[in-house]
Amino acid sequence: MEFVSIVFILAGLFFLIVAAIGVIRLPDVFSRSHAVSLTDSLGAFLMLVGIAFHEGLSKNVLKIIAVLALLYIQNPVIAHATVRAALRAGLKPWQRETS
Amino acid sequence: MRPISSQFLVLKTTALFILWVMLSGRFDLFHLGLGVSLSFLVAWINSGHSPFVPRFQIWGKILLYFPWLFTRIVQSSLHLTKLILHPRLPIQPRLIRYESTLQEPPAVVLLGNSITLTPGTITAEVNGQLLLVHAMDEVSGQDVTSRRLESKIADIFGEKAPSP
Structure with a gap:
């Protein structure tokens, strides 16, 4: 069990x-x-799965799942907000010149 | 103020209360009572704002959709890792204009979120059904340009699948 958690965290x-x-x-x-x-x-995700294996079956695993769910909800929101703000501020995406 | 859906209110209160119990871990009367009243208060304050009405028949399909999305996330993560670690950094960033055929706003939200959640593609702007997607290179944008992602979501919401 401990070995599995180390592999996941690494x-x-x-x-x-x-x-x-x-x-x-x-x-x-x-x-x-x-x-x-x-x-x-x-x-x-891999870090938290590793920590879940380290904890074993306990109520902390539920908390880890809740953290994961919230992370997967807020991650696209923040990424989208950042990129949209950059675009609206007039930044042009970098492009390879040779293409 | 919109009419409050009592079914939705109960659902939200329950969800918040489960989160409360999970995080507090105390089962005496004081903490449970505090949890119930605060969950109800938060759900009630928020109940006027959401036009979203839960439809239970699509939740099963959404639960089946997440594992598929996760395999796509892992694949594109590995692709992006390869791009970043490559000595010559062979990226070709591009903006893709994408016209979606999805009718319902929740479906468009799910599409935009799925695109952003997948590393290598980010939804930069949403305007009705028009999405502006920033992609790292051609391979990263493939799921979007091939309309594969959209047809999956159209299937969840029972809409007509887009023609490729």
């Missing part, structure tokens, strides 16, 4: 690190917000 950490690298490497607000949404969709 996998979650991997995606969190990839998201952080993405925020640094990607060129503009729009593509960076894609990287940020990677954090919530897989990074946090």
Whole structure:
């Protein structure tokens, strides 16, 4: 059980690190917000599943499920609000010049 | 002020109360009573604002839709991870104008949320049935441009599937 939880948490950490690298490497607000949404969709999910395995069957697992549900509801809302605000402020999405 | 749907009020109160019990973890009369009254108060304050009426017959289909969406999320996450870690950063960001055929506002909301929840695509603007989607590259936008996502949602709400 403990081993499974460690595997999940490490996998979650991997995606969190990839998201952080993405925020640094990607060129503009729009593509960076894609990287940020990677954090919530897989990074946090795998971390929380790992913590759930660590806890075993208890009422904390219910709380973790509630956190996951709320995270999956608010993640698209925040990403959409950020991108829409950037678009309305007049930012143009970065495009590759050679294409 | 809109007429209050009593069925919806009861449903909302119950949902909030379950959340209360889960988070407080105390079962004595004082805390349960406080929970019931506060849940009812919050549900009552909010009851005038929502035009959304729950339709139980579509909830089963929505529950079946989420696992499918989750497999798509995992696949596009892996694709995006590959893009980010690639030494040459082979991204081709683009804005896609997308005309949806969905009639009901909740269906459009579910479509926009699903697009944003999938890494690699974000709904940038919604205006009625016109969606502006920012996609990381061609592969990320495929589910949107092929109308696969939309036909799934049309199926949930019992609407006519879009022609590809």
